[in-house]
Amino acid sequence: MAFSNEQLERYSRHILLSEVGVKGQKKLLEASVLIIGAGGLGAPAALYLAAAGVGTIGIADADEVDLSNLQRQVIHTTPDVGKAKVQSAKETMEAINPGVTVKACRTFVDASNIMGLIAGYDFIIDGTDNFPAKFLINDACVLAAKPFSHAGIIRFKGQLTTYVPGEGPCYRCAFKAPPPPDAVPTCKQAGVIGAMGGVIGSLQAMEAVKYIIGKGELLTGHLLTYDALKMEFRKIKLPAYKDCAVCGEHPTILAPVDYEQKECDLK
Amino acid sequence: MADFTADDHVDITDVVCPVTFVKVKVALDVLEEGQLLTVRLADGEPVQNVPRSVKEEGHQILKLADNGDGTYTLVVRKAGE
Numbered sequence: 286m287a288f289s290n291e292q293l294e295r296y297s298r299h300i301l302l303s304e305v306g307v308k309g310q311k312k313l314l315e316a317s318v319l320i321i322g323a324g325g326l327g328a329p330a331a332l333y334l335a336a337a338g339v340g341t342i343g344i345a346d347a348d349e350v351d352l353s354n355l356q357r358q359v360i361h362t363t364p365d366v367g368k369a370k371v372q373s374a375k376e377t378m379e380a381i382n383p384g385v386t387v388k389a390c391r392t393f394v395d396a397s398n399i400m401g402l403i404a405g406y407d408f409i410i411d412g413t414d415n416f417p418a419k420f421l422i423n424d425a426c427v428l429a430a431k432p433f434s435h436a437g438i439i440r441f442k443g444q445l446t447t448y449v450p451g452e453g454p455c456y457r458c459a460f461k462a463p464p465p466p467d468a469v470p471t472c473k474q475a476g477v478i479g480a481m482g483g484v485i486g487s488l489q490a491m492e493a494v495k496y497i498i499g500k501g502e503l504l505t506g507h508l509l510t511y512d513a514l515k516m517e518f519r520k521i522k523l524p525a526y527k528d529c530a531v532c533g534e535h536p537t538i539l540a541p542v543d544y545e546q547k548e549c550d551l552k
Numbered sequence: 553m554a555d556f557t558a559d560d561h562v563d564i565t566d567v568v569c570p571v572t573f574v575k576v577k578v579a580l581d582v583l584e585e586g587q588l589l590t591v592r593l594a595d596g597e598p599v600q601n602v603p604r605s606v607k608e609e610g611h612q613i614l615k616l617a618d619n620g621d622g623t624y625t626l627v628v629r630k631a632g633e
Contacts, residue, residue: 288578297574303609307581 286311292384296338309498310338314384316497317341319406321394321422323348323370325482326436326489327412328360333490335378339497341386342378345402346370347393357479394418396541399425408493409433412486414473416463417544423448423456425541427532432496434489434504439470441478441513443485446504446523447492453506458526458533463544484511556614556627559587564602565594565623572598573605576628580611583630588614591626599624 288296288307299305299313316339320327323346334342350358350365350373358370365373371389378387392398394413399421403409409431411422419435426433426448435456436445448455488509495501508521531538562579564572572593579589593602603613603626610631617625 293574293578294571297570300574300577301570307578 286314292338295382295384299337304500305498309500312497312499313338313494314340316408317343317406318408318410318493318497319343319345319403320410320412321345321402321418322412322414323358323360323374324354324412324414325357325438325477325479326486327410328358328374329483329486330410330412330490330493331374331378332360332381333487334493335382335385335387337490337494338382339385339493341388341406343388343390343402343406344371344374344378345390345392345394346374347391357477357482359483394421396421396543399541400429403429403431406431408496410489410493411435412489416469420457420460420463420544421541424531424538427455427457428539428541434492436485436489438477438481438485439475441481443481443511443513444508445485445488445492446508447496449496449503449505454523454525455529455532457531457538458529459508459523461530466545478513481511481513484513556588556590558590558627559583561590561592563592564598565592569597569601573602576602576606577609580606580609580628580630585630585632587630589628589630591628592619593624593626595622595624602626 296310299310300307318334318339320331323344331344348370350361350368350370352366354361355363360377361373369391371391375387375389394402403425409426411419411433413419422433430450432449434445434447492503495503506523508523510519527534530536560579560583562575564575567575576591583589593599603616606628607613612629614629615627619625
């Protein structure tokens with residue numbers, strides 16, 4: 286595949302980097318990434334991956350754009366309120382880069398459909414806002430041997446890690462199981478500073494890009510935490526857990542499972 | 553440039569930085585190690601920066617000749633990966 290003059294100009298800042306270059310940009314154009322959740326994390330991740338020329342980007346979310354989303358979900362605009370989030374996201378991504386294919390998937394991701402959704406993608410980004418979804422995505426990616434980026438944000442804090450099959454622990458190795466309902470508030474109840482999604486979602490996009498071009502070190506085996514008030518990043522080593530229920534030596538989770546979720550969290 | 557047999561040629565006199573060097577990188581990418589690329593480039597910023605960038609990527613500059621018409625011809629030997 287030869288680059289058009291338009292592509293050379295669009296991706297010039299990438300091609301100039303020795304770590305990306307012509308080969309890396311071609312890898313990006315041939316890659317596919319699925320973003321689950323078109324919210325605070327998914328918005329910046331989707332924008333940067335579209336801008337980077339990731340050839341196929343799937344985006345899955347069942348919700349519509351709400352006015353209260355716009356404080357942080359920068360892929361949606363005020364006229365998008367009421368529109369399906371995946372449609373709004375697709376329009377913005379295609380406006381940034383008409384050269385990428387965006388597959389909008391307006392669905393609530395659950396145990397019944399996740400394996401089909403992630404099949405065919407090279408990398409998955411967890412941009413969801415609740416524990417059941419995060420464990421579901423972890424388990425499905427482990428079972429399907431798909432690399433993925435986990436992240437979570439609340440108030441002034443954020444965290445992320447990267448799972449690559451066979452190269453380190455999964456999210457469940459570290460966190461075992463979802464906390465009891467109500468033990469931890471969702472960002473809907475607790476609030477979240479808008480730029481937190483920008484920081485952490487952009488880091489997720491960065492992990493996806495590095496995975497695709499095959500350069501640098503990923504967050505495999507580490508949890509990166511960010512405290513905006515203290516302005517502190519910490520990189521914590523995550524050991525593999527041999528008794529992990531999904532990726533351990535004797536797994537008991539052999540198919541994706543849905544955890545109970547309170548009614549108010551589902552909206 | 554009769555003293556070199558180029559394997560490919562790229563003219564970057566119609567583009568500006570950074571597409572100048574980007575076009576050279578793309579042209580070098582498809583060559584094999586040791587093959588020669590000739591580049592026609594304009595005086596001024598391109599002739600100051602493009603040869604330096606080519607060298608920084610490890611390629612060998614064999615010649616930079618003034619064409620006498622405000623352009624230069626650069627001969628580059630592609631380095632290995």
